Amino acid sequence: MIKRRSSRSGANALAGYICLALTIFLVGCGALQEPVLHQATPVIEVLTEQQTDLQPTTPPTATPLLPTATPTPEPTATPTPLPTATPEPTAAPLLSPIDRMVAVRNAESGAALFVTFQDAAGTGYSCSNCHLADSEKANLGPGLLNIKDRALTRVEGQSAAEYIYDSIINPMAYLVEGFDAELMPQNWSEIYTDLEIFDIVAYLLTLEGESDIDDPDPIEAGEEETAEQG
Ligand code: HEC
Incomplete structure (x- = not known):
C-alpha cells in the first residue's frame, strides 16, 4: 500500500521514502506497534467523549425553550379566570x-306577625x-x-x-302625607327581630290587587286629594 502510493505520486517521492523509512523504523522497533494501536484507541475514545460532550450541550439548548413555554401559559391562564369572576360581583349590587x-324570607310568617297584637308597641297594637x-x-x-308599587x-x-323595611324600623324616616307622623309605634325593631321584620316585608310585597282607592267613599277620597296637593 505505502509502496504503491509513493510510486503514484512521483513529486512526493521524497516524502514517500521518508514515510517508508519511518514505517520500517517503527516496525523494526516492533514494540511501537501496540502503542500505535493504543494511540488510535484514545483518539476514538476522545472522539466518543467529545461526542458525548456535544450531546449534553444539545439538551441545554432545548431546556431554555421549555421554561419560556411554561411561564407563558400560566400568566395567560391566571388573568382569564379573574375577568370571568368580575361579572358575578357586578350582578350583586343590583x-x-x-x-x-x-x-x-317567609311571607306566611310575616302575615301572622302582621295581625299579632304586641303590648310593647306604643299603647299596644x-x-x-x-x-x-x-x-x-x-x-x-x-x-x-299594592304597597310594593307605591313604595x-x-x-x-x-x-x-x-x-x-325602613318604614317599619324607622317610621319617621319618611312620612306619608296626610297621616299623623308619630302615630306609628317607633319601636318595632325592639319587638321583632330583623328576620321577623324581613318576613313582614316579604308578606307586604305580596299584597297585590285591583285598586279600590277610587271606590265611593267621599270623605277618604277627599283626604287623599288634599294630601297629594300638599
Ligand atoms: C298605631 C298605628 C300604626 C301601627 C300599629 C302601625 N303603623 Fe304603620 N303607619 C302608621 C301611620 C300613621 C303611617 C303613615 C305615617 C308615616 O309614614 O309614618 C304608617 C306608615 C306605614 C308604612 C308606609 C306606608 C306608605 O304608604 O308609604 C308602612 C309600610 C307601615 N306603616 C307598615 C307597618 C307595619 C308592618 C306595622 C306593624 C309592624 C305597622 N305599620 C304598624 C300607623 C301605624
Whole structure:
C-alpha cells in the first residue's frame, strides 16, 4: 500500500521514502506497534467523549425553550379566570342585602306577625290595627294593598323592600302625607327581630290587587286629594 502510493505520486517521492523509512523504523522497533494501536484507541475514545460532550450541550439548548413555554401559559391562564369572576360581583349590587334577605324570607310568617297584637308597641297594637292589607284606603295608617308599587315612588334610590323595611324600623324616616307622623309605634325593631321584620316585608310585597282607592267613599277620597296637593 505505502509502496504503491509513493510510486503514484512521483513529486512526493521524497516524502514517500521518508514515510517508508519511518514505517520500517517503527516496525523494526516492533514494540511501537501496540502503542500505535493504543494511540488510535484514545483518539476514538476522545472522539466518543467529545461526542458525548456535544450531546449534553444539545439538551441545554432545548431546556431554555421549555421554561419560556411554561411561564407563558400560566400568566395567560391566571388573568382569564379573574375577568370571568368580575361579572358575578357586578350582578350583586343590583340586589341590596335587604332585597336578598326579604327574597328568601317567609311571607306566611310575616302575615301572622302582621295581625299579632304586641303590648310593647306604643299603647299596644298590631300592624293590622292601623293598616288594611286588602285595601288602599286609609285606616289610622295608609292602606297597604299594592304597597310594593307605591313604595318605589316614596324614596328615590330605594327598592320596595328597602322602603318598607325602613318604614317599619324607622317610621319617621319618611312620612306619608296626610297621616299623623308619630302615630306609628317607633319601636318595632325592639319587638321583632330583623328576620321577623324581613318576613313582614316579604308578606307586604305580596299584597297585590285591583285598586279600590277610587271606590265611593267621599270623605277618604277627599283626604287623599288634599294630601297629594300638599
Ligand atoms: C298605631 C298605628 C300604626 C301601627 C300599629 C302601625 N303603623 Fe304603620 N303607619 C302608621 C301611620 C300613621 C303611617 C303613615 C305615617 C308615616 O309614614 O309614618 C304608617 C306608615 C306605614 C308604612 C308606609 C306606608 C306608605 O304608604 O308609604 C308602612 C309600610 C307601615 N306603616 C307598615 C307597618 C307595619 C308592618 C306595622 C306593624 C309592624 C305597622 N305599620 C304598624 C300607623 C301605624
